[in-house]
Amino acid sequence: MRDLPLLLSRALVFGLSLLSVSTLASDDVMALKTQSLQANTSSIHTPAAPSQSEEAKRASKVIALAAEEIDKFDSTAHWQSVKRLTGVAQAVVIFPIGGQAGFLVGAQWGEGILLTRHEHQWSEPVFVEFTSFMFGLLAGAQKIGGIGVILSDDVVDDLVQQPIKMGGTADLTLGSGVSGKVVGGTSGISAMMVSENTGLYFGGSIDTFQIKLNQALNQALYGDDVDILQILERYDSDQGYAQTLRKRLEGIAYRAVYQ
Secondary structure, three states: OOOHHHHHHHHHHHHHHHHHHHHHHHHHHHHHHHHHHHHHHHHHHOOOOOOHHHHHHHHHHHHHHHHHHHHHHHHOHHHHHHHOOOOOOOEEEEEEEEEEEEEOEEEEEEEEEEEEEEOOEEOOOEEEEEEEEEEOOOEEEEEEEEEEEEOOOOHHHHHHHOOEEEOOOEOOOOOOEEEEEEEEEOOEEEEEEEEEEEEEEEOOEEEEEEEEEOHHHHHHHHOOOOOHHHHOOOOOOOOOOOHHHHHHHHHHHHHHHHO
């Protein structure tokens, strides 16, 4: 019995030790659960990588391809009909990426850039896309790339507000070659376009021709609050995007008037 207090004391110490270990283990489990929950919550709420950068890359690619199109434009004879009008055009559209397909009823589509002219200087580019619908004797498919001049001074203003739709003329292509379009408006000829075509295609009459802003690419390059009219008034070719392309256009427009 004399050992009873000693035994009770040891039992108490042992019990406290077990309680301490149990408490520590419980704390560790709670900590692990908290970390796991935080990790899961973080993975759930972490935003996906923005696709804006991919759109920006595409915008840069369109500008680069448009510059290549201008190089061909300035060195190839069949562009002369359009080239002579650059000195008086209100704007130029360059579509390095496009396609055409149809049977009885056909369609064309593409994306590119538009630049406005002030004397012999050209603005920074804004991104546009076009579609046209045709009817008549249509068959086949082809890739197209083209350059056009906009002659009507109200077309650009209208484009900022909404897609512009115009009528057109006949289009005929066979094999790898060239086709031309004269786009009509309420006051006469609104635009002239020449395109190079690769593939087999018999063309027909264009029913409607539409150009609209490519807002995704414009926002990717210039920001979400892009001001299209402001961009189209930036004529200093030593500033902004597509400087080499714009300087090339300056030379083309100057020669169109003075040579």
